[in-house]
Amino acid sequence: MGYRILAEVAxxxxxxxxxxLTVGGFVAWRWPKAIWAHFAVVSWGVLSIVTGMECPLSVVEDWGRRAGGQAGLPPSGFIDHYIEGVIYPERYTNLVRVAVGAVIVVSWAGLVMRRRARTRREQEASAS
Incomplete structure:
Protein backbone atom coordinates (compact mmCIF):
# COMPACT_ATOMS: atom_id res chain seq x y z
CA MET A 1 0.00 0.00 0.00
CA GLY A 2 2.82 2.42 0.85
CA TYR A 3 4.43 1.90 -2.56
CA ARG A 4 1.19 2.71 -4.32
CA ILE A 5 0.82 5.91 -2.30
CA LEU A 6 4.39 6.85 -3.18
CA ALA A 7 3.61 6.24 -6.86
CA GLU A 8 0.46 8.38 -6.66
CA VAL A 9 2.32 11.19 -4.89
CA ALA A 10 5.03 11.09 -7.56
CA LEU A 21 6.71 24.73 -15.85
CA THR A 22 3.91 26.27 -17.89
CA VAL A 23 2.66 29.06 -15.61
CA GLY A 24 5.48 29.59 -13.11
CA GLY A 25 6.52 32.82 -14.80
CA PHE A 26 3.11 34.25 -14.00
CA VAL A 27 3.50 33.10 -10.39
CA ALA A 28 6.67 35.21 -10.32
CA TRP A 29 4.58 38.28 -11.15
CA ARG A 30 3.16 37.99 -7.64
CA TRP A 31 6.20 36.45 -5.94
CA PRO A 32 9.28 37.65 -7.89
CA LYS A 33 11.71 35.29 -6.18
CA ALA A 34 9.78 32.36 -7.69
CA ILE A 35 11.43 33.19 -11.02
CA TRP A 36 14.56 31.35 -9.89
CA ALA A 37 12.62 28.16 -9.22
CA HIS A 38 10.82 28.61 -12.51
CA PHE A 39 14.11 29.10 -14.33
CA ALA A 40 15.39 25.83 -12.82
CA VAL A 41 12.21 23.97 -13.81
CA VAL A 42 12.31 25.34 -17.36
CA SER A 43 16.01 24.44 -17.62
CA TRP A 44 15.26 20.87 -16.54
CA GLY A 45 12.37 20.66 -19.02
CA VAL A 46 14.52 21.83 -21.91
CA LEU A 47 17.36 19.52 -20.88
CA SER A 48 15.06 16.51 -20.67
CA ILE A 49 13.55 17.23 -24.10
CA VAL A 50 16.91 17.85 -25.77
CA THR A 51 18.79 14.93 -24.20
CA GLY A 52 15.94 12.50 -23.53
CA MET A 53 16.94 12.21 -19.86
CA GLU A 54 14.45 10.31 -17.74
CA CYS A 55 12.74 12.36 -15.07
CA PRO A 56 13.40 11.23 -11.49
CA LEU A 57 9.66 11.55 -10.75
CA SER A 58 8.97 9.01 -13.49
CA VAL A 59 11.54 6.67 -11.97
CA VAL A 60 9.96 6.98 -8.51
CA GLU A 61 6.43 6.49 -9.84
CA ASP A 62 7.43 3.46 -11.92
CA TRP A 63 9.29 1.88 -9.01
CA GLY A 64 6.41 2.52 -6.60
CA ARG A 65 3.85 1.04 -8.95
CA ARG A 66 5.92 -2.08 -9.63
CA ALA A 67 6.80 -2.56 -5.96
CA GLY A 68 3.10 -2.14 -5.11
CA GLY A 69 2.10 -4.90 -7.51
CA GLN A 70 0.82 -2.67 -10.28
CA ALA A 71 1.96 -2.27 -13.85
CA GLY A 72 4.71 0.31 -14.07
CA LEU A 73 4.93 3.17 -16.49
CA PRO A 74 5.55 2.22 -20.10
CA PRO A 75 9.12 2.70 -21.39
CA SER A 76 7.98 5.90 -23.13
CA GLY A 77 7.40 7.48 -19.70
CA PHE A 78 5.02 9.81 -17.90
CA ILE A 79 4.21 12.24 -20.71
CA ASP A 80 3.34 9.51 -23.19
CA HIS A 81 1.29 7.60 -20.63
CA TYR A 82 -0.75 10.42 -19.08
CA ILE A 83 -0.68 13.32 -21.54
CA GLU A 84 0.08 12.49 -25.18
CA GLY A 85 -2.87 10.71 -26.71
CA VAL A 86 -4.96 11.51 -23.62
CA ILE A 87 -5.03 15.32 -23.40
CA TYR A 88 -3.90 15.96 -26.98
CA PRO A 89 -3.05 13.74 -29.95
CA GLU A 90 0.59 12.75 -30.20
CA ARG A 91 0.94 14.44 -33.59
CA TYR A 92 0.53 17.81 -31.81
CA THR A 93 3.48 17.29 -29.45
CA ASN A 94 5.72 19.86 -31.12
CA LEU A 95 2.86 22.36 -31.33
CA VAL A 96 2.16 21.92 -27.61
CA ARG A 97 5.85 22.38 -26.81
CA VAL A 98 5.93 25.59 -28.85
CA ALA A 99 2.76 26.80 -27.11
CA VAL A 100 4.23 26.10 -23.67
CA GLY A 101 7.41 27.88 -24.71
CA ALA A 102 5.36 30.87 -25.88
CA VAL A 103 3.52 31.00 -22.55
CA ILE A 104 6.88 30.97 -20.74
CA VAL A 105 8.31 33.75 -22.95
CA VAL A 106 5.18 35.89 -22.45
CA SER A 107 5.29 35.37 -18.69
CA TRP A 108 8.98 36.28 -18.49
CA ALA A 109 8.53 39.32 -20.75
CA GLY A 110 5.60 40.43 -18.59
CA LEU A 111 7.71 40.03 -15.48
CA VAL A 112 10.45 42.21 -16.96
CA MET A 113 7.92 44.88 -17.99
CA ARG A 114 6.31 44.84 -14.54
CA ARG A 115 9.69 45.21 -12.84
CA ARG A 116 10.66 48.11 -15.10
CA ALA A 117 7.33 49.86 -14.45
CA ARG A 118 7.73 49.39 -10.70
CA THR A 119 11.30 50.71 -10.78
CA ARG A 120 10.16 53.72 -12.81
CA ARG A 121 7.34 54.44 -10.33
CA GLU A 122 9.75 54.15 -7.40
CA GLN A 123 12.20 56.52 -9.06
CA GLU A 124 9.44 59.04 -9.77
CA ALA A 125 8.19 58.78 -6.18
CA SER A 126 11.65 59.33 -4.74
CA ALA A 127 12.27 62.29 -7.06
CA SER A 128 9.12 64.01 -5.84
Whole structure:
Protein backbone atom coordinates (compact mmCIF):
# COMPACT_ATOMS: atom_id res chain seq x y z
CA MET A 1 0.00 0.00 0.00
CA GLY A 2 2.82 2.42 0.85
CA TYR A 3 4.43 1.90 -2.56
CA ARG A 4 1.19 2.71 -4.32
CA ILE A 5 0.82 5.91 -2.30
CA LEU A 6 4.39 6.85 -3.18
CA ALA A 7 3.61 6.24 -6.86
CA GLU A 8 0.46 8.38 -6.66
CA VAL A 9 2.32 11.19 -4.89
CA ALA A 10 5.03 11.09 -7.56
CA UNK A 11 2.34 11.27 -10.27
CA UNK A 12 0.66 14.27 -8.64
CA UNK A 13 4.03 15.98 -8.16
CA UNK A 14 4.77 15.40 -11.83
CA UNK A 15 1.53 17.10 -12.88
CA UNK A 16 2.27 20.00 -10.50
CA UNK A 17 5.78 20.23 -11.92
CA UNK A 18 4.38 20.48 -15.46
CA UNK A 19 1.83 23.07 -14.36
CA UNK A 20 4.57 25.16 -12.74
CA LEU A 21 6.71 24.73 -15.85
CA THR A 22 3.91 26.27 -17.89
CA VAL A 23 2.66 29.06 -15.61
CA GLY A 24 5.48 29.59 -13.11
CA GLY A 25 6.52 32.82 -14.80
CA PHE A 26 3.11 34.25 -14.00
CA VAL A 27 3.50 33.10 -10.39
CA ALA A 28 6.67 35.21 -10.32
CA TRP A 29 4.58 38.28 -11.15
CA ARG A 30 3.16 37.99 -7.64
CA TRP A 31 6.20 36.45 -5.94
CA PRO A 32 9.28 37.65 -7.89
CA LYS A 33 11.71 35.29 -6.18
CA ALA A 34 9.78 32.36 -7.69
CA ILE A 35 11.43 33.19 -11.02
CA TRP A 36 14.56 31.35 -9.89
CA ALA A 37 12.62 28.16 -9.22
CA HIS A 38 10.82 28.61 -12.51
CA PHE A 39 14.11 29.10 -14.33
CA ALA A 40 15.39 25.83 -12.82
CA VAL A 41 12.21 23.97 -13.81
CA VAL A 42 12.31 25.34 -17.36
CA SER A 43 16.01 24.44 -17.62
CA TRP A 44 15.26 20.87 -16.54
CA GLY A 45 12.37 20.66 -19.02
CA VAL A 46 14.52 21.83 -21.91
CA LEU A 47 17.36 19.52 -20.88
CA SER A 48 15.06 16.51 -20.67
CA ILE A 49 13.55 17.23 -24.10
CA VAL A 50 16.91 17.85 -25.77
CA THR A 51 18.79 14.93 -24.20
CA GLY A 52 15.94 12.50 -23.53
CA MET A 53 16.94 12.21 -19.86
CA GLU A 54 14.45 10.31 -17.74
CA CYS A 55 12.74 12.36 -15.07
CA PRO A 56 13.40 11.23 -11.49
CA LEU A 57 9.66 11.55 -10.75
CA SER A 58 8.97 9.01 -13.49
CA VAL A 59 11.54 6.67 -11.97
CA VAL A 60 9.96 6.98 -8.51
CA GLU A 61 6.43 6.49 -9.84
CA ASP A 62 7.43 3.46 -11.92
CA TRP A 63 9.29 1.88 -9.01
CA GLY A 64 6.41 2.52 -6.60
CA ARG A 65 3.85 1.04 -8.95
CA ARG A 66 5.92 -2.08 -9.63
CA ALA A 67 6.80 -2.56 -5.96
CA GLY A 68 3.10 -2.14 -5.11
CA GLY A 69 2.10 -4.90 -7.51
CA GLN A 70 0.82 -2.67 -10.28
CA ALA A 71 1.96 -2.27 -13.85
CA GLY A 72 4.71 0.31 -14.07
CA LEU A 73 4.93 3.17 -16.49
CA PRO A 74 5.55 2.22 -20.10
CA PRO A 75 9.12 2.70 -21.39
CA SER A 76 7.98 5.90 -23.13
CA GLY A 77 7.40 7.48 -19.70
CA PHE A 78 5.02 9.81 -17.90
CA ILE A 79 4.21 12.24 -20.71
CA ASP A 80 3.34 9.51 -23.19
CA HIS A 81 1.29 7.60 -20.63
CA TYR A 82 -0.75 10.42 -19.08
CA ILE A 83 -0.68 13.32 -21.54
CA GLU A 84 0.08 12.49 -25.18
CA GLY A 85 -2.87 10.71 -26.71
CA VAL A 86 -4.96 11.51 -23.62
CA ILE A 87 -5.03 15.32 -23.40
CA TYR A 88 -3.90 15.96 -26.98
CA PRO A 89 -3.05 13.74 -29.95
CA GLU A 90 0.59 12.75 -30.20
CA ARG A 91 0.94 14.44 -33.59
CA TYR A 92 0.53 17.81 -31.81
CA THR A 93 3.48 17.29 -29.45
CA ASN A 94 5.72 19.86 -31.12
CA LEU A 95 2.86 22.36 -31.33
CA VAL A 96 2.16 21.92 -27.61
CA ARG A 97 5.85 22.38 -26.81
CA VAL A 98 5.93 25.59 -28.85
CA ALA A 99 2.76 26.80 -27.11
CA VAL A 100 4.23 26.10 -23.67
CA GLY A 101 7.41 27.88 -24.71
CA ALA A 102 5.36 30.87 -25.88
CA VAL A 103 3.52 31.00 -22.55
CA ILE A 104 6.88 30.97 -20.74
CA VAL A 105 8.31 33.75 -22.95
CA VAL A 106 5.18 35.89 -22.45
CA SER A 107 5.29 35.37 -18.69
CA TRP A 108 8.98 36.28 -18.49
CA ALA A 109 8.53 39.32 -20.75
CA GLY A 110 5.60 40.43 -18.59
CA LEU A 111 7.71 40.03 -15.48
CA VAL A 112 10.45 42.21 -16.96
CA MET A 113 7.92 44.88 -17.99
CA ARG A 114 6.31 44.84 -14.54
CA ARG A 115 9.69 45.21 -12.84
CA ARG A 116 10.66 48.11 -15.10
CA ALA A 117 7.33 49.86 -14.45
CA ARG A 118 7.73 49.39 -10.70
CA THR A 119 11.30 50.71 -10.78
CA ARG A 120 10.16 53.72 -12.81
CA ARG A 121 7.34 54.44 -10.33
CA GLU A 122 9.75 54.15 -7.40
CA GLN A 123 12.20 56.52 -9.06
CA GLU A 124 9.44 59.04 -9.77
CA ALA A 125 8.19 58.78 -6.18
CA SER A 126 11.65 59.33 -4.74
CA ALA A 127 12.27 62.29 -7.06
CA SER A 128 9.12 64.01 -5.84
Missing amino acids: MVMHFLFLAF
